[in-house]
Amino acid sequence: MATHPPRVLSGMRSTGRLHLGHYHGVLKNWVKLQHEYECFFFAADWHALTTHYEDTAGIEENVWEMVIDWLAAGVNPGHARLFIQSKVPEHAELHLLLSMITPLGWLERVPTYKDQQERLKERDLATYGFLGYPLLQSADILIYRASMVPVGEDQVAHVEITREVARRFNHLYGREPDFAEKAEAAAKKMGKKNAKLYCELRKRYQEQGDHEALETARALLVDQQNITLADRERLFGYLEGGGRIVLPEPQALLTPASKMPGLDGQKMSKSYNNTIPLREDPQVVEQKLRTMPTDPARVRRTDPGTPERCPVWQLHQVYSSEEVRQWVQAGCTSAGIGCLDCKQPVIDGILAELAPIRERAEEYAGNRQLVRNIINEGSEAARAEARKTLEEVRQAMRLDYR
Numbered sequence: 495m496a497t498h499p500p501r502v503l504s505g506m507r508s509t510g511r512l513h514l515g516h517y518h519g520v521l522k523n524w525v526k527l528q529h530e531y532e533c534f535f536f537a538a539d540w541h542a543l544t545t546h547y548e549d550t551a552g553i554e555e556n557v558w559e560m561v562i563d564w565l566a567a568g569v570n571p572g573h574a575r576l577f578i579q580s581k582v583p584e585h586a587e588l589h590l591l592l593s594m595i596t597p598l599g600w601l602e603r604v605p606t607y608k609d610q611q612e613r614l615k616e617r618d619l620a621t622y623g624f625l626g627y628p629l630l631q632s633a634d635i636l637i638y639r640a641s642m643v644p645v646g647e648d649q650v651a652h653v654e655i656t657r658e659v660a661r662r663f664n665h666l667y668g669r670e671p672d673f674a675e676k677a678e679a680a681a682k683k684m685g686k687k688n689a690k691l692y693c694e695l696r697k698r699y700q701e702q703g704d705h706e707a708l709e710t711a712r713a714l715l716v717d718q719q720n721i722t723l724a725d726r727e728r729l730f731g732y733l734e735g736g737g738r739i740v741l742p743e744p745q746a747l748l749t750p751a752s753k754m755p756g757l758d759g760q761k762m763s764k765s766y767n768n769t770i771p772l773r774e775d776p777q778v779v780e781q782k783l784r785t786m787p788t789d790p791a792r793v794r795r796t797d798p799g800t801p802e803r804c805p806v807w808q809l810h811q812v813y814s815s816e817e818v819r820q821w822v823q824a825g826c827t828s829a830g831i832g833c834l835d836c837k838q839p840v841i842d843g844i845l846a847e848l849a850p851i852r853e854r855a856e857e858y859a860g861n862r863q864l865v866r867n868i869i870n871e872g873s874e875a876a877r878a879e880a881r882k883t884l885e886e887v888r889q890a891m892r893l894d895y896r
């Protein structure tokens with residue numbers, strides 16, 4: 495197979511305007527990755543549809559608002575391809591083909607399936623599309639043959655099922671006819687007993703992902719004295735799928751959990767109502783920070799406090815120097831400073847961080863045509879790559895009628 499430079503792919507469900515949690519948790523990482531790898535980043539509008547199919551009126555606007563915030567945060571179309579999932583319909587064809595080989599149990603066992611149904615009780619998520627959420631994500635990843643997928647902890651299971659689906663696909667369709675024959679013949683040369691053992695171990699690894707079986711089989715091969723080197727290599731290759739790898743298995747690139755707390759000390763999230771949107775008016779940002787809760791023990795200005803019990807302290811971890819943090823520790827525990835004094839460096843830090851982002855967002859928001867052009871170009875480039883993969887997939891599955 496042709497060697498690609500390492501390729502990174504990631505997507506974000508289109509949920510509208512983004513907040514500081516997205517910035518520290520995802521976007522800063524994308525901005526860094528875009529300089530190190532070939533990056534594809536997309537708005538997962540079909541994934542948004544899996545939970546919001548009843549009201550689709552807001553989907554388009556949510557996509558544009560989100561993309562504007564990506565651009566404002568420094569995700570650069572000169573370095574990364576930015577696109578919209580539904581503008582690359584190849585994702586849907588691959589999703590369909592993969593659905594043929596994906597056991598229902600794999601999807602039912604993905605933890606997010608039941609969790610989300612529990613969490614979003616008011617929606618009816620007993621749909622075909624929602625069950626297929628992780629498989630659509632697999633198609634998103636595999637269609638670009640991405641080697642790395644930056645995601646948070648909650649998405650690791652989706653990358654894992656992607657690896658399993660890829661392995662199964664390669665197992666079913668990646669073998670070249672005479673490669674398999676040669677490998678089978680080589681196995682026989684180990685003698686009846688060893689050949690049988692080899693086949694069993696191989697099956698256990700390929701169908702159940704049993705890594706112990708893989709190790710045992712490898713050891714078995716190492717021990718063989720009377721087979722040729724070529725045969726040994728065939729048997730090693732055959733063990734792990736062998737033959738052609740049409741869809742390479744991706745790795746999750748775990749994004750360290752965002753240290754960005756919300757205004758109440760919990761994780762920043764729209765559903766907790768504790769966010770600072772990237773495009774929030776500076777006066778509102780300041781107001782939100784001035785009124786955010788502090789250590790409840792500091793009822794009066796003269797009451798000493800404990801920074802570890804205060805959400806403002808968590809913000810100092812993100813925005814303040816060691817020196818300022820020492821000033822906070824000393825001033826808080828001795829009631830030497832008031833909470834508003836303490837908040838000021840955080841307010842300054844956040845306003846300084848947001849100012850250039852807001853400015854760029856305003857430019858893009860005022861020039862939607864530019865944003866559309868960026869997305870159209872990105873989608874075309876993505877599509878060209880997706881088509882190549884799909885061609886190989888069709889060929890491997892014998893669906894390339896000529």
Ligand code: TRP
Nearest residue numbers: 503504505506507538541631634
């Ligand atoms: N499921 C992801 C999320 O909720 C979004 C997503 C869709 C994605 N397709 C993807 C992420 C492919 C990485 C790769 O955040």
Ligand code: SF4
Nearest residue numbers: 789799804826833836
């Ligand atoms: Fe929190 Fe600072 Fe007030 Fe202490 S002084 S309670 S750390 S805001």
